[in-house]
Amino acid sequence: MDISGYKGVMVFAEQRRGQVQKIAYELLGMGRGIADSLEEPLVAVLVGAGLTDAQAAELVYHGADKVVLVDHPELAVYMTEPYTKALVAAIEAFKPGIGFVGATTIGRDLAPRVSARVKTGLTADCTSLEVEDGTRNLMMTRPAFGGNIMATIICPEHRPQMSTVRPGVMRKLERDPSRTGEIVRLPVEILPEDKNVEILEVVVEKAAKKNIEEATVLVSGGRGLGNAENFNRLHVLADELGGLVSASRAVVDAGWAGADRQVGQTGKTVRPDLYIACGISGMIQHIAGMEDSEFIVAVNKNAGAPIFEYADLGIVTDVNKLVPALAEELRAAKAER
């Protein structure tokens, strides 16, 4: 394809129930840097029903130069085909060189469908994105092959260069209400044949448990704990620190913890102030989800475990004995104050 006419960075601004999601602002924060290094505009596309200029302005305040509103009553609730039509219309109208979509369950449904339709590449779950000097190609880096390897992917001959980025990986910009941008409305026609899936029921489940992505302290357990009983003992320690318990993929696969607790490439990305890795060996797929934590403590009886290479403080010892000892030590420290 002729790629010369494709310019700018486009971000799909996901909304649910009319609420623009945090991932939209994170993508704008990251996209701003890319757009600046290319000296090209940053465009946000907001798809929904009854969209307001105020919502568009928020996207501008968070970095967008232009906001494209695709507004249609049939776009109120996410559906694959109507949303694909909307985003493809925006791509065709504005011909961006780069397209970012959040790696949410909506983004991971929408982005591949869009990439197949416009015949371009899509790189999933990128952890780093930068422009290559000279070629100006987007270098999309992601953990690959079970997380052992980082792979940098390029999409040299197709546009837009699309990638998905998971929530929590990029940082949004400080809101700046003095920023200005252009707001445009892009009409789209949604036909009956675009609606092949009928939504019978929408159930919003209030997260009963607090989300591990929001915790400031995480006590995280791995297979090295040996069994579910030992894993459950981490809660005492987490309570002592006012934090939550999270887990490695091995623990979730073993059924000791629910999938909502999983940290890592296929789980959640977290960056708490304190991350205590208990009996976690530290596969890259896990590291990818927690390496930006402020202070990382690793406890493992195997001195050769890779986790120690990422930890700010490492203790080589029997983790199942350390956990209760640490809880006790913390109680004692509190009592002193």
Added chain:
Amino acid sequence: MNIVVCVKQVPDTTEVRIDPVTGTLVREGIPSIINPDDKGGLEAALVLKEKVGARVTVLSMGPPQADLALREALAMGADEAILLSDARFGGADTWATSSTLAAALRKLEWDLVICGRQAIDGDTAQVGPQVAEHLGVPQVSYASELSLEADGKAVVVKRVFEDGYQRVRAKLPCLVTALKDMNTPRYMSVAGVFDAYKAEIKIWKLEDLDVDPANIGLKGSPTRVKKSYTKGTKSAGKVYEVDPKEGARIIVENLKERFII
């Protein structure tokens, strides 16, 4: 009713080697399994087979030894197995993979295609939706429940989101991507294993498909692996090899110094 389940053979360890020249995964020599989400999808198809008498075909793309995954699927109860295996299919990214699978699906009769949500070696979750787009049929991804409507013309799917779920009705033909938690896959039956090892696995090559060679394999892939590397580490902190009590003391001391506690 005809159901095609797309399955991928994946390495069951995290032991990985890459080809230093192409930067793609070398699969030889690594023990393999049916990808877990695909196996959940296969089980869902086999449940429908029992309930409504569907015919279940398993379809895979991979090297010749991927026939083992298909034999396992046959031993679980699938009726027919097709392997897309041709050196020219190799090195494909998700776009070219989905284009190849879609070409094979165009040759088959089906009402429902089931793919796993994502494969554990790539975790992209792209191939299912891309196959649906190439075929021009609706998709429902992240399925945790699947049933057929009484008239046999639509499926009802529980589609999971981070913050809840939708129950949706999709007219057939359509494509569903399955989550491994949607069921517990059955074991292979003894008779099934015996038959599966004798069963014929159809091998389809490029010539068997009606597909533009520009849309398959490495050549048909919009993305390229520019480089791959083992991740560098930040400078490691201090490591103490001590008894648990002393370890606890050191941690608390550090947390105090950093005003975390």
